[in-house]
Amino acid sequence: MFKEDQLKKVQEEKKKWGGDLSKMLSETPERLPRFTTVSDLEIKGLYTPEDIKGLDYSREVGFPGVFPFTRGVQPSMYRGRLWTMRMFSGLGGPEETNKRFHYLLNHGETGLSIAFHYPTLMGYDSDSPNARGEIGKCGVAVDTLKDMEILFEGIPLDKVTTSMTINPPASILLAMYIVMAEKQGVSKKEIGGTIQNDMLKEFIAQKTFMLPPRPSLRIIVDTIEYCTKEVPRWNTISISGYHIREAGATAVQELAFTLADGIAYVDAAMERGLDVDDFAPRLSFFFDSHIDFFEEIAKYRAARRIWANVMKERFMAKKPRSWMLRFHTQTAGCSLTAQQPFNNVVRTAYEALAAVLGGTQSLHTNSLDETYAIPTEEAVTIALRTQQILAEETGVTNTIDPLAGSYFVEALTNEMEEKAWDYIRKIDEMGGMVKAIERGYPQMEIAEAAYRFQRQMDANEKVTVGVNKYVTDHPPITIWRMRPEIEERQLKRLQEVKRTRNNGKVKECLGEIRKASQNGENLIPHIINAVREYTTIQEICDVWREVYGRYTDPGYF
Amino acid sequence: MIAEESMERKIRILIAKPGLDGHDRGAKIIARGFRDAGFEVIYTGLHQTPEQIVAAAIQEDVDGIGLSILSGAHDYIFPQVIQLLQGKGASDIVVFGGGIIPEEDILSLKGSGVKALFVPGTTIEEAVKWVRENIKPRK
Numbered sequence: 001m002f003k004e005d006q007l008k009k010v011q012e013e014k015k016k017w018g019g020d021l022s023k024m025l026s027e028t029p030e031r032l033p034r035f036t037t038v039s040d041l042e043i044k045g046l047y048t049p050e051d052i053k054g055l056d057y058s059r060e061v062g063f064p065g066v067f068p069f070t071r072g073v074q075p076s077m078y079r080g081r082l083w084t085m086r087m088f089s090g091l092g093g094p095e096e097t098n099k100r101f102h103y104l105l106n107h108g109e110t111g112l113s114i115a116f117h118y119p120t121l122m123g124y125d126s127d128s129p130n131a132r133g134e135i136g137k138c139g140v141a142v143d144t145l146k147d148m149e150i151l152f153e154g155i156p157l158d159k160v161t162t163s164m165t166i167n168p169p170a171s172i173l174l175a176m177y178i179v180m181a182e183k184q185g186v187s188k189k190e191i192g193g194t195i196q197n198d199m200l201k202e203f204i205a206q207k208t209f210m211l212p213p214r215p216s217l218r219i220i221v222d223t224i225e226y227c228t229k230e231v232p233r234w235n236t237i238s239i240s241g242y243h244i245r246e247a248g249a250t251a252v253q254e255l256a257f258t259l260a261d262g263i264a265y266v267d268a269a270m271e272r273g274l275d276v277d278d279f280a281p282r283l284s285f286f287f288d289s290h291i292d293f294f295e296e297i298a299k300y301r302a303a304r305r306i307w308a309n310v311m312k313e314r315f316m317a318k319k320p321r322s323w324m325l326r327f328h329t330q331t332a333g334c335s336l337t338a339q340q341p342f343n344n345v346v347r348t349a350y351e352a353l354a355a356v357l358g359g360t361q362s363l364h365t366n367s368l369d370e371t372y373a374i375p376t377e378e379a380v381t382i383a384l385r386t387q388q389i390l391a392e393e394t395g396v397t398n399t400i401d402p403l404a405g406s407y408f409v410e411a412l413t414n415e416m417e418e419k420a421w422d423y424i425r426k427i428d429e430m431g432g433m434v435k436a437i438e439r440g441y442p443q444m445e446i447a448e449a450a451y452r453f454q455r456q457m458d459a460n461e462k463v464t465v466g467v468n469k470y471v472t473d474h475p476p477i478t479i480w481r482m483r484p485e486i487e488e489r490q491l492k493r494l495q496e497v498k499r500t501r502n503n504g505k506v507k508e509c510l511g512e513i514r515k516a517s518q519n520g521e522n523l524i525p526h527i528i529n530a531v532r533e534y535t536t537i538q539e540i541c542d543v544w545r546e547v548y549g550r551y552t553d554p555g556y557f
Numbered sequence: 558m559i560a561e562e563s564m565e566r567k568i569r570i571l572i573a574k575p576g577l578d579g580h581d582r583g584a585k586i587i588a589r590g591f592r593d594a595g596f597e598v599i600y601t602g603l604h605q606t607p608e609q610i611v612a613a614a615i616q617e618d619v620d621g622i623g624l625s626i627l628s629g630a631h632d633y634i635f636p637q638v639i640q641l642l643q644g645k646g647a648s649d650i651v652v653f654g655g656g657i658i659p660e661e662d663i664l665s666l667k668g669s670g671v672k673a674l675f676v677p678g679t680t681i682e683e684a685v686k687w688v689r690e691n692i693k694p695r696k
Contacts, residue, residue, distance in 0.1 A: 118577035118628055122604070130606070133633030134577055207579025207603050248582050334582075338657065338677040371677065372659055373629060447585050454586045458680040467678050476660050482629070553574075555602030557585040 001057060002049045010049050017046075038292035038335075038462070039250035040452065041415075047407035055410055060305065064359075064400045068308035070301050070413070071401035072359040073324040078397035082110075084362035085387045086163060088330065090115030090139035091374040092486040094150035097140040101155060103377060107384055111362060112155070112193075113163040115139035115374075116173075121208045123169045123541030126490045135487045138374070143494045144534045148176040149183070157181045162193040163238070163328065163362075168210035169537050170197035171223050175527040178231065194235035194284055194328075197223055200261040200433055204442045206243035207553065210541060213434050215548040219523060220265065221272050226524035228279045235284040237265060238328065244442075245288035246334045248450020251299045252416055254288060256423030257433075257442050259306055263424070264433040266315055276315050280322035289351040289358075290332040296351070297403055298412035300327070300358030306417055306424075329355035330364040336371050340466035340474045344368040349386050356396055357403055363387055373479045443556045494536070501534040509533055510543055517547045566694045569597045571619040573610040575638070578628035579603055583655060587623060590681035596688065607637040614642070614650055621651040621692040631658055636669040651692050655679065 002010075035043050044051075055061065062068060065075030074080060087109055089100050101112055117139040119131035125143045126135050135141055142148060157180075166173045174195050178188045199216035202209045209216070224236045241249075241258035249257065262283065269279050287303065289296050307325035311317040331351035336344045348365050355363055365383040367375030375383065391397055403409040430436045437443070456462040463469045509530035516523045530540060572588045574581055581603055588600045599617050601610060614622050624635060635654060642648050648670075655675035658666070663674050672691060675684055 122577050124577075130577065133630035134628060137629040138578065202579075207581060208577075246582070248586075372657060447589070450582050451586050451589050454590075454681060458682060471678075479659060553581075553602030553604065555600045557588040557600050 001055045002053060007049060007053055014048055014050065021045075037251065037295040038290055038453075039252065039295060039449075040456070041250070041252070041295065043412075047411050049407060051407050051411040052414070055414070060414075061404060061410070067312065067320065067323055069304040069324055071404055073304065073326055073361070077359060077400040078356070078391075079400070082391050082397065083356065083360050084111040084161070085109050085384060085391075086111035086113045086328065086362045086364055087380060087384055088113045088115050088165065088364045089380070090117065091480065092136040092482055093141050093490050094147045095489075096136075096486065098151050098153055098155075100377075100380075101151075104380070104384065105155075105160070107381060108388055109384055111161050111163065113364060114151070114165065116164075116166055117141045118208075120169070120173075120537060121166065123210050123537060123545075125536045125538040126487075126494055128538060135490060136482045141486075141490045142173070142176075143490070143536050143538075144497050145176050145179055145531050146493060146497050146534060148173075148180045152180055152184070157184055157186045158190050163196075164193065165196050167196055167199055167202050167206070167208055168216065169541055170195040171219055171524055171527055172531060172537050172540050174223065174227075174231075174234070175524065175531045178528060179532050188231045190233070191231065192233040194238050195223070196240060196286070197237045198240050198261065198265075200264055200437065201240050201243055201258070203437045203551070204244055204257060204261075205247040205249070205446065206240075209551045209553075211544055211548045212551045213437060215544070216551075217264075217268050217434065218520075219544075221268050221274075222523045224265075224269050224279050224282075225272060225274060226522055227282065228274065230524075232282075234282065236279065236282050238284050238286045239265065240286040242286050242288045242330050244446065245290060246332065247446050248334075248453060249446045250449050251290065251292070251295045252419040253423065253442075253445060253449060255299050255303055255306075255416060256420040256427075258285065258287070259303065259310065259420065260424050260427045260433045260436070262307065263310060263314070266311075267432065270315070276311075276317045277319045277322050280311060280315070280317050281319060281324075284361075285325055285327035287327055287329050287360075288332050289329050289355040289360075291335040291347055291351060293350060293354050294409060294412060295416075296354040297358045298409055298416050300329075300355070300360070301401075301409075301413045302416040302420060303327070304359070305413070306420060326361045328362040328364070329358075329360040331355070331366045333366055333370060335464075336366060336368075337464060337466050338371040340472070341368050341371065341477050342474075343466055344371075345382055345386070348383060349390070352386055352390055353394075353396065356390060357401075359401060369477055369479055372477075373481070376478065376480050440554060440556045443554075447557055497534050498536070505533045506530070506535045506539070509535055510539060513540060514543050514547060517544060567595065567597045568621070568688060568692055568694055569599070569617065569619040570688065570692070571599045571601065571610070571614050571617060571622045573601045573605055573613070573622055573624050574603045574626070575605050575607060575610055575624055575634045576626055576628050576630045577604060578626065578630075580627040580656075581625070583627070584623075584625035587625070587655065587681065587684060590685060591688070594681075594685040594688075596685075607634055607641055610638055611641040611645060611647070615645060615647055618695075619650060620695050621653065621688065624652065624654040624656075626654070626656045629657075631656065631666065632662060635666050635671050639670040649695060653687075655684075
């Protein structure tokens with residue numbers, strides 16, 4: 001990027017500066033022995049052209065919308081269209097959540113995102129003994145198509161896209177969405193949205209798992225295969241680093257493990273015989289935005305560059321759309337504090353800014369009370385307004401990738417990329433991510449990083465305001481509470497659905513699912529038939545648990 | 558012989574993750590922290606029912622159970638574990654917990670027999686110290 005004589009001059013000046021600095025430091029030393037990111041990556045006091053002297057602008061940075069997409073996936077980025085403001089929402093039953101959806105859309109939200117309660121996430125119905133104490137608490141209770149119909153009442157599915165954070169039963173919820181849209185008169189060719197459908201990171205981090213890795217992967221590939229032909233506007237998977245990071249991973253680990261998961265999915269789909277350029281454009285990603293500002297921005301830029309290279313070089317994809325890493329971002333739940341909760345508004349704002357400067361396609365901003373519970377209406381409004389202020393007041397959307405060319409940001413982007421490749425190569429050597437997971441490798445790496453961070457917090461080497469510094473009492477805030485009558489209503493509705501549906505047909509549909517599970521035929525058409533008859537989520541998952549067996553937590557620590 | 562008798566056996570703790578939530582970062586950190594402090598630690602892994610936890614505690618002959626939960630289901634699960642322990646005649650096993658627990662729930666949980674609740678901001682050392690002071694190896 002620089003001419004030799006320019007670099008030489010920089011070197012000389014840097015030497016002089018270094019001398020002056022040492023003199024100064026002998027009198028007034030620096031505040032800390034090491035300056036590090038939240039991931040414990042050491043950062044230098046100054047970056048200069050020397051740190052990016054090998055950078056090839058055209059090959060490594062380039063233009064937005066052009067390979068390797070370091071500066072963003074769209075040629076016009078936010079000047080053309082803002083990111084989608086998509087608040088992760090789900091509370092109580094479908095009635096309460098429908099009301100929240102309407103509230104958010106009326107306040108300027110531009111996409112929907114469903115948070116399901118734990119029983120749904122794990123493939124249990126509300127009337128299962130496993131659901132005791134959990135109904136409607138961390139998200140919305142959905143047992144059958146009936147609940148989905150209520151959830152989307154009055155929401156135009158040809159205009160709004162929906163993201164569903166759902167993994168083991170992802171194909172079932174997608175099937176419900178397809179049938180519910182069809183009942184609204186919107187065909188599966190028109191609906192748009194995303195299912196998370198990323199089981200590998202469940203074994204690594206989020207831990208809502210049900211079946212062992214290999215059958216889990218098989219159902220995911222069924223979804224990819226089906227949607228590629230039948231639901232062309234649907235993102236078949238959201239390959240997620242968010243949960244990996246929240247479990248305690250460093251930024252580099254989040255980056256590397258997520259992309260290694262992505263590689264495993266592409267491998268699996270190609271093994272099925274799918275053409276990479278048919279399905280790759282519908283793969284999407286999901287990253288955390290943690291509190292360390294520049295580290296996050298560098299992470300997103302590195303992610304795009306690595307993925308573009310992986311798709312082009314390793315998988316020989318030919319379409320530019322197959323090379324693009326499009327991603328959703330959520331600000332870091334684990335950076336929020338239960339103590340002095342109003343400070344969380346500030347943290348979330350910085351994290352949202354990092355996501356936008358990193359070129360995200362969609363964003364969820366956490367609410368100040370989310371360490372405790374589902375946000376109240378007031379708290380979620382502030383979180384949404386945080387995005388709107390960012391988009392329409394701060395001016396950061398005026399120009400594309402404004403931090404490109406910063407000696408520090410480019411050097412950090414390179415460093416993250418190199419360190420991520422080291423991990424990816426290591427996982428390749430183990431035989432890929434599925435094998436690495438079976439060995440407990442990413443799980444242990446993350447547990448190690450999480451423990452190290454806690455030790456650093458306990459020793460006050462890392463600071464969290466209100467937790468280990470500036471600790472003061474704060475009055476309790478009002479938090480959202482699940483009302484017991486919601487649970488009763490949910491159980492009553494489930495009972496009613498089971499009584500009035502055609503139980504003979506349900507049995508028949510479950511038989512077809514069992515057959516397809518055993519003979520390898522694509523499951524999705526059978527799941528669609530089953531949910532249309534109001535078969536419950538657990539009824540389908542129970543078939544899978546019988547056919548494939550359960551995955552239980554090996555409990556690495 | 559005498560020396561052996563006076564040597565106390567190590568404190569045995571079961572760290573348990575009840576309910577369906579997968580937030581095991583805290584449980585694993587505390588399990589490691591306890592192990593590093595010299596306790597014997599058994600970790601159940603995720604998604605355990607109260608019945609499974611109590612069975613594991615009795616089978617492993619532990620002195621204390623640390624329950625970690627972040628889904629909000631603590632108001633059902635904690636008292637359930639205590640009740641089941643009583644039913645098995647094992648109420649001398651000390652039950653403590655950690656996680657996201659709103660202040661107004663802490664009193665009622667303590668009333669139901671949970672000896673201590675560690676909320677966000679607790680250091681590993683604080684938890685270790687509490688265990689040393691409050692849990693003794695059972696005979």
